Amino acid sequence: MNHYCYFNGELLPANQATIKFNDLGLLRGFALFDYMRTYNGKPFMPHWYMERLFQSAELLDLEVPKNETEILYYVEELRELSKMNDCAFRFLLTGGYSPDSMTVIKPNFMIITENLPIEIPERFEHGVKIIANEHLRELPEVKSTNYMKPILLAKEMKSKNAYDVLYHKNQEVSELSRSNFFIFKGDTLVTPHKNILKGITRRIVLQLANQHFKVEERTILLDELAQADEAFTTGTTKKITPIVQVDEQKIGGGEVGTRTRFLQELFTNLIANY
Amino acid sequence: MNHYCYFNGELLPANQATIKFNDLGLLRGFALFDYMRTYNGKPFMPHWYMERLFQSAELLDLEVPKNETEILYYVEELRELSKMNDCAFRFLLTGGYSPDSMTVIKPNFMIITENLPIEIPERFEHGVKIIANEHLRELPEVKSTNYMKPILLAKEMKSKNAYDVLYHKNQEVSELSRSNFFIFKGDTLVTPHKNILKGITRRIVLQLANQHFKVEERTILLDELAQADEAFTTGTTKKITPIVQVDEQKIGGGEVGTRTRFLQELFTNLIANY
Structure with a gap:
């Protein structure tokens, strides 16, 4: 399989996706994520996962740059690009690139498709x-x-x-x-x-x-x-x-x-x- | 000024340095850093900073991929490339790229030159x-x-x-x-x-x-x-x-x-x- 990701408005193969060193998620652990999966090729309870993603963001005072409808549109695009029936989606919202390694200016937002772990x-x-x-x-x-x-x-x-x-x-x-x-x-x-x-x-x-x-x-x-x-x-x-x-x-x-x-x-x- | 960085054995301009999304520092906040500066163009108390870097690494059970002498050699190379008399060096050691977003395989290590903050x-x-x-x-x-x-x-x-x-x-x-x-x-x-x-x-x-x-x-x-x-x-x-x-x-x-x-x-x- 070929995983894909969304990063700040762009869709690209996951192995080509990188982030610069001055991201606050990397430098200061200032980031949140969520993790949603599909069953039968359909995102499972997407509204509840999105609700939680937005709640986490609010508690860290970070703005999610896309709304729920837009995010779920990209989720479907990513699943199609990845040619996977069932997969997981990791959402990552960081404090973004910072000029002084402490100040939040504009969050970085990414969605990455992943294999579901093998069930035992x-x-x-x-x-x-x-x-x-x-x-x-x-x-x-x-x-x-x-x-x-x-x-x-x-x-x-x-x-x-x-x-x-x-x-x-x-x-x-x-x-x-x-x-x-x-x-x-x-x-x-x-x-x-x-x-x-x-x-x-x-x-x-x-x-x-x-x-x-x-x-x-x-x-x-x-x-x-x-x-x-x-x-x-x-x-x-x-x-x-x-x-x-x-x-x-x-x-x-x-x-x-x-x-x-x-x-x-x-x-x-x-x-x-x- | 043009900042430079060392990343896993390579020296490159800081604005070209990026890290992949599956790094445990980014995905899981599993990373440590240190921050050393120069006075009069010389790294200040480098042995004490290196000692602390290695102590942090030991406590997180991460191996620093270079020894003190090697690191201080790269520090000097970076300072020369950056053409700065006085600057700061940020060392970052992360849990590295992980196949399952949890397991540490091999740390990522980087050193980045930065401007010293303006003193007030x-x-x-x-x-x-x-x-x-x-x-x-x-x-x-x-x-x-x-x-x-x-x-x-x-x-x-x-x-x-x-x-x-x-x-x-x-x-x-x-x-x-x-x-x-x-x-x-x-x-x-x-x-x-x-x-x-x-x-x-x-x-x-x-x-x-x-x-x-x-x-x-x-x-x-x-x-x-x-x-x-x-x-x-x-x-x-x-x-x-x-x-x-x-x-x-x-x-x-x-x-x-x-x-x-x-x-x-x-x-x-x-x-x-x-």
């Missing part, structure tokens, strides 16, 4: 193990580009055969490094409501679950994990991935629970018919 | 006002590229005519957004020793001060500012800049103190003869 069925089937780490993202409501923490933890995760990291601070659980966190206590589904990036898959799962379970959006305490019957994480590429272990704490006896499987089925049906 | 004599003469903000950098000992905070505070600082921001957390003062913090209480010079990036100018000032004052490297509490007789900040371009006000708190009655002026003189002599 075993993860959906048997669940994953994760580690916990004391951390709180600097601006949790913004999908900023700051991923220092999980990159620094990569070696530890690999050595522990951990799929990802669960953040907590002052005993309060927030989110995984790039996805949201849920537990079942009996028939009650619980997920944190603050200090998190509100995922699109999280939003869908809450809608699906509301029709079948009691749902609580509230703080989850770290030691509450011992009482959880089931746990899972949600994300654009993770969909609903069951979590069967956090550090040494097994959840649901280390087996994927029936309620999680039920939600997985609902989600699979939803995307099959999207 | 009034700041050295009459001091500056700063604001305080509750914040602690994620990895204070690393000169990482994460400057989200001061960029977000830029408007507030401008409206308050503030020069910079002083970080504190749990009542403990750490540093300014890009420089170190000192107070005088009588003849005792005090500066924080933890949760800070240890500046090169800080190191020099501690050496100079040791011969004339009692020096304490310890935690400074926020409410201790009310008892400070003098305050100043140190940095590569800020040198010794007196601070005469923090939010509404005047320091030394809003006037630059004699001890700060004495240190400024020592520093001016040192660089004049460097």
Whole structure:
């Protein structure tokens, strides 16, 4: 496949796309992104992803140079150029080129097509193990580009055969490094409501679950994990991935629970018919 | 002037230097930098700057692709190409190009010549006002590229005519957004020793001060500012800049103190003869 990108009004092959060194995203980590995917050749829930992109931009006081309709037009152009049926789109909005390496003048905006990661069925089937780490993202409501923490933890995760990291601070659980966190206590589904990036898959799962379970959006305490019957994480590429272990704490006896499987089925049906 | 840069083994005009989109510094804020300057056409304290660059790299588990001697050779080449007597050098080490936007394979390393900022004599003469903000950098000992905070505070600082921001957390003062913090209480010079990036100018000032004052490297509490007789900040371009006000708190009655002026003189002599 040949990936393409949009950069400040131009469409070009992704491997020819470059940015100058005085961009504030590169020099100062002042940038945000979003990541949308297709199912059945169609962008999935594009309005919700765009809503979030614009919210992140507002919180960083950056202007997105195109409106939603224009962006989704370029998304479709890029997908056609890339000749891919299903793919992902990475949106990146940086503080732009700066004359003094600190002052924002005009943001740089790019959209890049990417391959969707290869899905590993075993993860959906048997669940994953994760580690916990004391951390709180600097601006949790913004999908900023700051991923220092999980990159620094990569070696530890690999050595522990951990799929990802669960953040907590002052005993309060927030989110995984790039996805949201849920537990079942009996028939009650619980997920944190603050200090998190509100995922699109999280939003869908809450809608699906509301029709079948009691749902609580509230703080989850770290030691509450011992009482959880089931746990899972949600994300654009993770969909609903069951979590069967956090550090040494097994959840649901280390087996994927029936309620999680039920939600997985609902989600699979939803995307099959999207 | 024509600025030049070194990028992964090549020397080229700075305006022709670009980086691809899949660099982890851009996509994930996974990068560190350093900033060295010349006095009298000579890099100032190059060994100390290089030592810090390598320390930051070690803490992020990134390998600097050149050794100190090689880097300082390129620094001199760049200065000659730029035809500048005095200039600054920005070193940037990123997580490099990544196949999956998370995994570090091989860092990207660049050195860019820059103009030194224009000095405003009034700041050295009459001091500056700063604001305080509750914040602690994620990895204070690393000169990482994460400057989200001061960029977000830029408007507030401008409206308050503030020069910079002083970080504190749990009542403990750490540093300014890009420089170190000192107070005088009588003849005792005090500066924080933890949760800070240890500046090169800080190191020099501690050496100079040791011969004339009692020096304490310890935690400074926020409410201790009310008892400070003098305050100043140190940095590569800020040198010794007196601070005469923090939010509404005047320091030394809003006037630059004699001890700060004495240190400024020592520093001016040192660089004049460097």
